[in-house]
Amino acid sequence: MRRLCLILGDQLNRDSTLFNEFDPQQDQLWMAEVQAESQHVWSHKQRIAVFLAAMRHFAAALRAEALPLDYLVLGEHHFASLSAALAATLEQSQPEEVWLVRPGDYRVLGEIVQVCREQDIPLRQLTDKHFLSTPGEFKTWVGAKQPRMEFWYRVLRKRYAILMAGDKPVGGKWNYDHDNRGTFGKAGPENLPPPTLFAADEVTQTVLQTVQQHFPDHPGELERLHWPVTPGQAQQVLARFFEQVLPHFGQYQDAMWTGQPFLYHALIASALNLKLLDPLTVIQQAEQHYHTGAAPLAAVEGFIRQILGWREYVRGLYWLHMPDWYGMNALAAERDLPDFYWTGDTEMNCLRESIGQTLRYGYAHHIQRLMVTGLFAQLYGVQPQQVHAWYLAVYVDAVEWVELPNTLGMSQYADGGIMASKPYIASGNYINKMSNYCRHCRFKPAQAVGAEACPFTTLFWDFLARHEARFAGHPRMGFMLKNLQRKSAEERAAIQEQAVQFYARSC
Ligand SMILES: Cc1cc2nc3c(=O)[nH]c(=O)nc-3n(C[C@H](O)[C@H](O)[C@H](O)COP(=O)(O)OP(=O)(O)OC[C@H]3O[C@@H](n4cnc5c(N)ncnc54)[C@H](O)[C@@H]3O)c2cc1C
Ligand code: SF4
The missing domain is CATH 1.10.579.10 (DNA Cyclobutane Dipyrimidine Photolyase, subunit A, domain 3)
Structure with a gap:
């Protein structure tokens, strides 16, 4: 085998750089469901199910393309952790190299680096093209200054020409956050569009049973799955948002109401984070809604800022400050979580x-x-x-x-x-x-x-x-x-x- 190409549970995009030079004759894709990834924190059943269902659907799509995939199914192997599963595969298949798109998680990256080092197999980390900036670019931009989201957001607005009129922001202001502090008044929100739900297909049904069987005492309810697990489903959630919610997005962003869990929110974070949706496409489609007059500038800018601004900014900060960030406790807070x-x-x-x-x-x-x-x-x-x-x-x-x-x-x-x-x-x-x-x-x-x-x-x-x-x-x-x-x-x-x-x- 030339390369073992690892696909993690939150790397489910077919346009990933991992596939750029993939040769089915010499290379092998590898995915693994392992108990430890749901247990290193006491994961909610919905969260476990979303990951497993999305992974299995992605695997099915790869198989439909006749791509060579080694997929370890939870309950059908005895490896407790990702590193144990990977070590066993490497020992058996002895690839010349391991390829991996940079993981989103410092802990997981550390595990994989260590296994490859122990087996003396070179690991190549690829840039994650899903994001609109790289940790390296962010680090260079920060330099010695105190970074603030607003300024990184402006850099990326210019770079991708989003809501720009030449080198000025459309409408004359970069940020319409001040228009986004609305409350519902006494009557509360009216005519809220319901969230998009999907009938569980056979793959998802099996996942729901697997989760109940392997993680019965984990928190959360799981009568049905409330979240998209394929790119097609994610598109439907996004379409509902654009058609029914976006015009109100910013206005009620900070408001809360009894019995109304979703209000005017996009409900796309899991789909974005598992890479069922491409952020630049989402941003450009949102921008179109402003240009066609379907949604006001404040709403569209507010939504784009969440993804182009906050999402990119927190990722840059994460890689800049890990692993030190994890242990910080500036206010010396020591009580247990109630x-x-x-x-x-x-x-x-x-x-x-x-x-x-x-x-x-x-x-x-x-x-x-x-x-x-x-x-x-x-x-x-x-x-x-x-x-x-x-x-x-x-x-x-x-x-x-x-x-x-x-x-x-x-x-x-x-x-x-x-x-x-x-x-x-x-x-x-x-x-x-x-x-x-x-x-x-x-x-x-x-x-x-x-x-x-x-x-x-x-x-x-x-x-x-x-x-x-x-x-x-x-x-x-x-x-x-x-x-x-x-x-x-x-x-x-x-x-x-x-x-x-x-x-x-x-x-
Ligand atoms: C304590 C805390 C923990 C959080 N943990 C997560 C997390 O694990 N995963 C996660 O994706 N978001 C997290 N967020 C950010 C934010 O709350 C969620 O992205 C958002 O609630 C997801 O719902 P939505 O898709 O309906 O988002 P919307 O409110 O409709 O926003 C649209 C999109 O913008 C992005 N976004 C919005 N705010 C942020 C933010 N602060 N940072 C990064 N991206 C943002 C998300 O991708 C989101 O889907 C956290 C926020 C707080 C305060
Ligand atoms: S505990 Fe919460 S809901 Fe109750 S009065 Fe205080 S802020 Fe309001």
């Missing part, structure tokens, strides 16, 4: 709603992740690595290169400011403004002390008090700290006492 993160069993309605839908669908939208589950963990002082393990486990779109920066960086400030210039913190009043969760909660968002005090509000003030010295002089924390300092000594003592009682109770 058990209710795995059950949704809590009196706090915002958390009950956000975690409940997470367990049902493997999905919560960005503001639920950042400003409900992430916010609580940060205010409560949960050890960031436990928060990271939870986010990596419970979302269908969770892959480490995107999850880790969002969790340890944006949501927990564990990196001390690599990703976010200040902690994303707020009291219960923010959740009250952006949702109707508080209306159905026994706590009162404006109250920091007393029997009905909202834990978010108590812990918000307590967080500021705990970290007052650290953030003194921080240009973007001054306003919050001044509000804290306006409180009398008695008020501060009462808040602290309330927080101590809350920590002492099992929540």
Whole structure:
């Protein structure tokens, strides 16, 4: 064998560079389903099923092209980990080289490098053409400056001529984020388009049984799969988004509503991350909706910014700061993740709603992740690595290169400011403004002390008090700290006492 070409579970794009020089006469494709990839974090059943179903559909498509593929099926081999499976294949087939598109995950890359080294077989890493920038380009661009998403986004807007009029942004502004803070008002969202669902074909049916059989005690529901697992299905999800949702995208991006898990979100992150969708095509199609007048500029720009801006930026940061990022804990947070993160069993309605839908669908939208589950963990002082393990486990779109920066960086400030210039913190009043969760909660968002005090509000003030010295002089924390300092000594003592009682109770 000349080359063994590895395809990982999140590398399911047929236009991958792996196929460029592939010769079916001399080379072999290799894919493996292994238990450890679903167990290194306690993965949600929907997440496991999405990966396995998408992998099996991709394998079927490769076989239909008569490409030589060695595919290890879960339960039909005894290898516990990816490295064990790969080591056995290499020993047996002795290829001249191993080829691999750069993995999205530092841990997986390390495993593969080590196995190849142990077997003394050269490993060639190929550029991942799915992304619109490379980690190397990002590193060069960063140089010695403090990188911010907005400026990398502008570089890529220009490079791919997206929403550009010559060298100026269409409409005169790069960013319409200010137009994106809408709430639903008392009546709530109306006529929301339902998500696209697919009947499970035979491949998916078998995967659902496999997951129930091999991972019965894993979190999450799996009566049916809610997510696309083929490029065709992913296109249908995208078409629904463009036709029915995009015009409202930015406007309600930060809003939340009881019983409405999907609102005006695209629901494409898992399809993008498994590479069932090509990001540049998605971006260009979105842009067309602006040019044809089907969607306003603010909505289209807001959507494109998520993919061309945030998605590329977090990947650049991930590779720039790994492996150091993983261990960071700038705020010295040491509490355990409360058990209710795995059950949704809590009196706090915002958390009950956000975690409940997470367990049902493997999905919560960005503001639920950042400003409900992430916010609580940060205010409560949960050890960031436990928060990271939870986010990596419970979302269908969770892959480490995107999850880790969002969790340890944006949501927990564990990196001390690599990703976010200040902690994303707020009291219960923010959740009250952006949702109707508080209306159905026994706590009162404006109250920091007393029997009905909202834990978010108590812990918000307590967080500021705990970290007052650290953030003194921080240009973007001054306003919050001044509000804290306006409180009398008695008020501060009462808040602290309330927080101590809350920590002492099992929540
Ligand atoms: C703590 C935390 C953990 C997260 N973990 C993940 C993760 O594991 N995988 C993941 O893909 N996203 C993650 N995100 C980012 C974001 O929440 C999800 O991409 C989004 O909610 C997916 O839903 P959607 O497809 O409906 O996205 P939409 O809100 O409709 O956005 C469209 C697309 O933009 C991209 N995008 C949006 N925000 C971000 C962001 N902050 N970083 C990178 N890409 C973004 C996604 O590809 C998304 O599909 C996380 C955010 C937070 C705060
Ligand atoms: S009152 Fe507090 S705990 Fe209850 S829903 Fe509102 S923010 Fe959440």
